[in-house]
Amino acid sequence: MQLFRSHVLVCGGTNCTFANSEKIIAAFDKNLVENKLENEVKIVQTGCFGLCEEGPIIVIYPEGTMYFKVDVKDVQEIVQEHLLKGRLVSRLLQQSSEAVEGEYAIEKSSFFKKQMRVALRNCGVINPELIDEYIAFDGYKALGKALTEMKPMEIIKTIKDSGLRGRGGGGFPTGTKWEFAAKQDNEQKYICCNADEGDPGAFMDRSVLEGDPHSVIEAMAIAGYAIGANYGFIYVRAEYPIAVKRLQIAIDQAKAYGLLGDNILDTGFKFDLEIRLGAGAFVCGEETALMTSIEGKRGEPRVRPPFPAVKGLWQKPTILNNVETLANIPVIMLKGSEWFASMGTEKSKGTKVFAVGGKINNTGLIEIPMGTTLREVIYDIGGGIPDGKKFKAAQTGGPSGGCIPASHIDTPIDYESLIELGAMMGSGGLIVMDEDTCMVDIAKFFLEFTVDESCGKCNPCRLGTRRMMEMLDKITKGKGVMSDLDELENLAKDIKASSLCALGQTAPNPILSTLRYFRDEYEAHIRDHKCPAGSCKALLAYEVIEEKCVSCGLCAKNCPVNAITGSKKEKIPFVIDQDICIKCNVCFEKCPAEAIKK
Amino acid sequence: MKTLAELEAIRKRTFDEIGMRAHTDYTRVVVGMATCGIAAGAREVMNAFVSEIQKRDIADVNVSATGCVGVCRLEPIVDVIDKDGKKVTYVHMTPEKVAKVVLEHLANGKICLEYTLQEEE
Amino acid sequence: MNRNASGCMKKDGKDHLVEEIIARHKNSNGALIPVLHEVQDLYGYLPAEAQAKVAKEMNVPISEVFGVISFYSHFALKPKGKFKISICMGTACYVKGAGPILDKLKENLAIGIGETTADGQFTLEECRCLGACGLAPVLTVNGKVYGRLTKDDVTGIIDDCKRDEEEIVQ
Numbered sequence: 008m009q010l011f012r013s014h015v016l017v018c019g020g021t022n023c024t025f026a027n028s029e030k031i032i033a034a035f036d037k038n039l040v041e042n043k044l045e046n047e048v049k050i051v052q053t054g055c056f057g058l059c060e061e062g063p064i065i066v067i068y069p070e071g072t073m074y075f076k077v078d079v080k081d082v083q084e085i086v087q088e089h090l091l092k093g094r095l096v097s098r099l100l101q102q103s104s105e106a107v108e109g110e111y112a113i114e115k116s117s118f119f120k121k122q123m124r125v126a127l128r129n130c131g132v133i134n135p136e137l138i139d140e141y142i143a144f145d146g147y148k149a150l151g152k153a154l155t156e157m158k159p160m161e162i163i164k165t166i167k168d169s170g171l172r173g174r175g176g177g178g179f180p181t182g183t184k185w186e187f188a189a190k191q192d193n194e195q196k197y198i199c200c201n202a203d204e205g206d207p208g209a210f211m212d213r214s215v216l217e218g219d220p221h222s223v224i225e226a227m228a229i230a231g232y233a234i235g236a237n238y239g240f241i242y243v244r245a246e247y248p249i250a251v252k253r254l255q256i257a258i259d260q261a262k263a264y265g266l267l268g269d270n271i272l273d274t275g276f277k278f279d280l281e282i283r284l285g286a287g288a289f290v291c292g293e294e295t296a297l298m299t300s301i302e303g304k305r306g307e308p309r310v311r312p313p314f315p316a317v318k319g320l321w322q323k324p325t326i327l328n329n330v331e332t333l334a335n336i337p338v339i340m341l342k343g344s345e346w347f348a349s350m351g352t353e354k355s356k357g358t359k360v361f362a363v364g365g366k367i368n369n370t371g372l373i374e375i376p377m378g379t380t381l382r383e384v385i386y387d388i389g390g391g392i393p394d395g396k397k398f399k400a401a402q403t404g405g406p407s408g409g410c411i412p413a414s415h416i417d418t419p420i421d422y423e424s425l426i427e428l429g430a431m432m433g434s435g436g437l438i439v440m441d442e443d444t445c446m447v448d449i450a451k452f453f454l455e456f457t458v459d460e461s462c463g464k465c466n467p468c469r470l471g472t473r474r475m476m477e478m479l480d481k482i483t484k485g486k487g488v489m490s491d492l493d494e495l496e497n498l499a500k501d502i503k504a505s506s507l508c509a510l511g512q513t514a515p516n517p518i519l520s521t522l523r524y525f526r527d528e529y530e531a532h533i534r535d536h537k538c539p540a541g542s543c544k545a546l547l548a549y550e551v552i553e554e555k556c557v558s559c560g561l562c563a564k565n566c567p568v569n570a571i572t573g574s575k576k577e578k579i580p581f582v583i584d585q586d587i588c589i590k591c592n593v594c595f596e597k598c599p600a601e602a603i604k605k
Numbered sequence: 606m607k608t609l610a611e612l613e614a615i616r617k618r619t620f621d622e623i624g625m626r627a628h629t630d631y632t633r634v635v636v637g638m639a640t641c642g643i644a645a646g647a648r649e650v651m652n653a654f655v656s657e658i659q660k661r662d663i664a665d666v667n668v669s670a671t672g673c674v675g676v677c678r679l680e681p682i683v684d685v686i687d688k689d690g691k692k693v694t695y696v697h698m699t700p701e702k703v704a705k706v707v708l709e710h711l712a713n714g715k716i717c718l719e720y721t722l723q724e725e726e
Numbered sequence: 727m728n729r730n731a732s733g734c735m736k737k738d739g740k741d742h743l744v745e746e747i748i749a750r751h752k753n754s755n756g757a758l759i760p761v762l763h764e765v766q767d768l769y770g771y772l773p774a775e776a777q778a779k780v781a782k783e784m785n786v787p788i789s790e791v792f793g794v795i796s797f798y799s800h801f802a803l804k805p806k807g808k809f810k811i812s813i814c815m816g817t818a819c820y821v822k823g824a825g826p827i828l829d830k831l832k833e834n835l836a837i838g839i840g841e842t843t844a845d846g847q848f849t850l851e852e853c854r855c856l857g858a859c860g861l862a863p864v865l866t867v868n869g870k871v872y873g874r875l876t877k878d879d880v881t882g883i884i885d886d887c888k889r890d891e892e893e894i895v896q
Contacts, residue, residue, distance in 0.1 A: 010622060010655055010656075010658070010659040011622075011655075012623070012651065012652075012654075012655045012668045013669065013670075013672075014623065014625060014626060016626070021856070021857050021858055021874035022857070022858050022859070022861060024869040025858050025861060025864075025873060026860075026861060026871075047651075047652065047655070048802065058860075059858075059859060059860025059861075060860045061860075062860055062861075068625045068626050069625040069631065069633070069667035069668075069669050070669055089670075090670070091611075091638060091643070091670070092638045092639050092640070092642075092643070092670065092672055092673075093635075093636070093637070093638045093639075093669065093670030093671035093672050094639075094671075094672040113686045132626050133626075138613055139615050139618075139619040140619055142612060142615045142616045142619060143616055143619035143620040143622075143623055143624070144620075144627070145613075145616070147612055148612070148616070151612065155609065172696070184662055184777060204857075205854065205855075206855070207815065207816035207817040207820070207854060207855040208816045208817035208818040208855055208859055209855065209857075210855070210857030210859065213857050245763070246853070246854065246856065247857070264606075264607045264612075265606030265607050266607070268606075270606065270609070271606075272606075272609055272612075273606065274607060281754075283756075283759070283760065284759070284760065284763055284800030285798075285800075286759060286762075286763065286799070286800035286801060287798050287799035287800035287801075287854065288798050289854070289882040300759065301756050302755070302756040303755075303756035303757060303758035303759050303794070304756075304758075304790075304794065305793055305794055306797065306798070321755065345621070362857075362859060364817070364818030364821075364860075364862065365817065365818050365821040365822070366821060366822075370818070370859050370860045370862070371860060402817065405817065407784075436817065438817045438818060438821060440821060444821060449821075452817070452820055458750055459742040462797070467620075522790065546842075592826075
């Protein structure tokens, strides 16, 4: 064994990899050799730290110093200064005003202070491609405990008592689901993992798969033992190549160690699993559609009941759990249900991972105890809204969810409170919107998505979503009439009530929720032909405010269609010809005197 | 196929290697590694700490580098900071002295007074 | 046979590779989709003759094979351009201005979404969230990522591709 005095962890999550983290690793290797440090310092590629906005990120232990937006050309300085001489490279530290002198350690930054990492416990700590590092942090201990010390029903009781609910969106109690399947008398049962993370703006599950794939594998084996299944499938999006690769490496390593296969840990228990790639169909995130897809068919949902726990994959009892749900299982097994139930609110226990994005300073991945307020998420962890703009709403649950308006910013986040607000927990995408975001346009954006992704099996969803989108399109173009709003609302309620699967049942949510909180914006589009956020192009009219205009001519010079005329010399005021203007926004952006209004 | 005992052995061995990432409370050995320190042999001192600690299998000790403290004539300088934050500074360190500090101070909690900074007459 | 797949009927000697793929999945349940993934990796898309081959070897009706292919957006019936530009239309990218970037791409390339330029150089696609929300808005060119974009970057990216192409030619 070789002991290194220092470990340099380089984020290998998708965001940071896209931002060149692999080249950074290569540069470290080279610089360490040049400085003869290769036997003292170890470079580790690890999973996502969560602060994607600031990537690529590296963390140096034992100090826990975190460097942000590291470039290949910064590596030499980090090696020379930090690793060789022990001096901080201060320009790469977080430029936050809150950074306290001397407190550069990762866990002390404001981004991490209010977080609690359970599902993400190993992300950014271990090398996901080395099973030994997972084992070092108590990996596969829970499986050992389950197989040697516990009966299946005891495991199910532990999960039930913990209060763990499905993290994929619905929030169904995980232990109860397992119990249904366990009670089925059938020789062949299956465990499936839903890693078909489809909500736009959500990447929680991918980060777990990339940063800690073994936790999912271990949990699936435990679930298999608990319900009496010996085979599992992990259904992953084909768009996640890094996750797929690491998952396959993890499965191979687990097989080599005998943690998958026949006679696991010499207990006689047999469990094996394989990866199935999705092929770009959002509806396959729905449980019955996902199973139909694994069977090799068009991924259309089925009527429930019978529920998958009774008749699922190939008509056999099947359990489908989401990635994050599974990542919680090994910890609950080791620390106990009481520990888990001590976190969170009355009906929502534990923590939840969110992918926070949109108009927010710290875009990234966070894990918070249930019951944390939206304000804490946006301002304490997320660092607030960029450019001093005003917070307008947060969208959770993607195309199935809804908006939480600024007036409800102090609501504690849990399953029940979000449903009450007309939003939903969803899988964990949380998109922040500021005053420049048009809520009608956002509703239209989500409807375009569901229209595209509707599988076409049932009428309410196939036809209804399209009708709703057409009405929204009309409104954003200023051609709506007031009665459209009531019609839209009625249609939305009908689709909710009559669609076959969750995709259709939840597709109207973005409309219902924006109508509930931002009806005035819809009305402004219809009655005044104005988009209050200044985002719907068809309703914009760019004008020069004469009193503010300094006659610099920059707008006219940059206008791509020569729609602006005027002259400083001849004192002709600048005006925009509405017939020529293509509303490209260039004049608005270029004006130094804020003299263009829209 | 691995048994539970083998898994435990892997766990212990790997944790010793990577446990520094677990943020528990550690005794810290901090070696001055500015240009003057390195010129005076700080690298050798630091490596000696790492290998001695490993040899004696002492848990909960981190070795890290720091910058110049401004007393170049005393280099290599090493601070040992225990879990309560109490600091002992050793000066003019050599790999030979390191072996003794590791054995007496880190393993047995006895400060090696003879290597600490003596007030000059 | 379907209309979409016409024009790519030429023989190409990859038949035995398709057979190999199918043989490897012979014992697995529900293997049609994994097989189609690998066949598409082989050709870059799913030509009609490959669809027929898969149907025959796997003993499923060709209608079912086509049904599966047309259901999933990942499977392509037409060959793609040399440079595949995919713009992320996830919520984070959308909120941060992917729309104007897409408009600019359409204008510069004079094609719509899902289309390929007449010279076979560029294909423009929308893609679902890449999960690179920290770099939003994002687009990829043959998998290479361009992040934190503005619409002014579009021309430069297209020029990059054209330059790469010239270097290859030379």
